Amino acid sequence: MLEAGGPTQVQHADFHFVPLLDGLGPEISQHLTSVCVSVRRDFLCLFRDLIDKLNSNRTSEGAEDASPPVTCIVSDGFMTFSIRVAEELGIPVAMFFTISACAFMGILQYRDLKDRGIVPLKENSYITNGYLNTTLDWIPGMKDIQLKDLPTFLRTTDPDDILFNIIMESADNAPRATTTILHTFDVLETEILRAVSPLFSSIHAIGPLQLLLDHKAPADPLRAVDYNPWNEDTECLKWLDSKETGTVIYVNFGSIAVLTLEQLIEIGMGLAMSKYHFLWVIRPNLVVGESASLPPEFAAKTEGRGFITSWCPQERVLNHPSVGGFLTHCGWNSIMESIVAGVPMICWPFLGDQQTNCRFCCREWGIGMxxxxxxxxxxxxxxxxxxxxxxEGRIMKERVMEWKQLAREAVGPDGSSAMNFDKLLHILS
Incomplete structure (x- = not known):
């Protein structure tokens, strides 16, 4: 993020970036298992030391620029070490899960599924033999949900699988927090939120963050700071300017998902054969172990119709009038940004919560295929x-525009997300 020009641009007297070094290289840090190993092994001590350092700097005699004491922690929901540190200090901690409420409900089932003997899987063949089609009829707010629709970290045969266990432990520990935050809005996931609320002393839906920021702090210099793992290419916006309204399909599979070369070629040739304009993000490490080389016929078929870049300002792209659809991996940030922009989706989930998000986009909210x-x-x-x-595309467009309006109402002065945010501040103050 520093190399991509994010926090280094910030000049703000009351906000400071202080890193916790995970000891991983830039490529390895994209590998979820390695990150989880590092977090589980090292971060409790690293974080405790950081808090101690911040508090000791405050009490240094003669320190004119001393910071106030650490009186509250807002943590990513999967960084459960922060709960232990908050308990040691006797201060409130908010666990912020940047996933959908439906995915959150899904991970809350991991312990129960393990206790019932449903997971871990008995053998790898269970992934393909229809076992994942098992209907789970006891999960509140998730009618007709199947095992395959839950976040995919449970698809393991190893009871010691670190991803499965760190997700399960995060769900187990979440109720210990002072409060829990979900990046969603009430009307989008009403049944799920109603079902999950009794499990927590305090839980708040405060999305979409993009719109909430516009209402809460429109003039704040931090609002304009972009945080990206790679430099954004803004030339694509000029290219979009040259295209007619609703004629471009935007393609981006996020920062972690990887494709085989064969999958890349099939996607590429499908875009070529569709005859539509497209903006396609192919980041440097998108293809497993190979360069992202498309066949010569792809270039011949798409001349003048496509723009390929390594990274882009996604919010601005989705809000551009020429973009009529989004081919996405169903990461939750991407879905929320697509709803805010009123852009329907083609969904191709890869891992984790993406499968659950896809299911709800396509079957519950009617905004994806x-x-x-x-x-x-x-x-x-x-x-x-x-x-x-x-x-079907026209119906999806109408539905996503309805959700867009409801999202805007949620962050308005009397909207659910705005009021939930104020309640959250009151709890943490």
Whole structure:
């Protein structure tokens, strides 16, 4: 983020960036297992030492620029070491889960699923033999949900799998926090929020953050700071300016998901055969172990119709009038940004909460269409055309525009997210 020009640009008297070094290189830090190992092994001591350092600097005699004491912690929901430190200090801690409420409810089931003997899987064949189609009819707010629809870290045969266990432990420990924050808004996930609320002493839905920031602190210099793992290419915005309204399909699979070269080619040729304009983000490490090389026929078929970049300002892209659809991995930030922009989606989930998000986008909220896991160019063409010009695509566009309006109402002065945010501040003050 520092190299991409984020926090170094900030000049703000009351806000400071202080890093906790995970000891991982830039490439390894994209590997979830390595990150989890580092967090579990090192971060309790690192974080406790940081808090002690901040508090000791405050009490240094003669320190004119001393900071106030640490009186509150706002932590990522999966960084459960912060709860222990807060308890040691006797200060409030808010656990902020930057996932959907439906995905949150999904991870809350991990312990129960393990106790019932449903997971871990008995053998790897359970992933493909239909076992994941098992219906789980006891989860409140998730009617007809299947095992395959829950966050995918439970798809392991190893009871000691670190990703499975760190997610389960995070869910187990979440109720110990002073309060819990979810990045969603009440009307979008009403049933789930109603079902999960009794499990916590305090829980607040305060999304979409993009819109809430505009209402709460429109003039704050921090609002304009972008945090990205790679430099953003803004030339794509000029390219979008040259295209007519609703004629571009935007393609981005996020910062972690990886493709095989075959999948990349199938997506690419599907875009080529669709005849639509497209803006495609192909980050440097998108393809597993190989360069992201597309065949010569792709270039021939897409000349003048496509723009490929390594990273882009996604919020600005989705809000550009020329963008009519979004082919996404279903990361929650991407979905929220798409709802805020009023852009319907083609969903191709890879891992984690993306599968749950996809299920709700397509079946509950009516704003997405799912691609099969074994993607092929013919299917890509079919879905792109349906999204951009078909009857189902028009219905999805209408629905996402309705959700867009409801999201704006949620962050308004009397909206649920705005009021929840004020309640949150009161609890933590």
């Amino acid at each position: 799912e691609i099969n896991e074994d993607v092929n160019r013919v299917e890509v063409v079919k879905l792109v055309k349906e999204l951009m010009e078909g009857g």
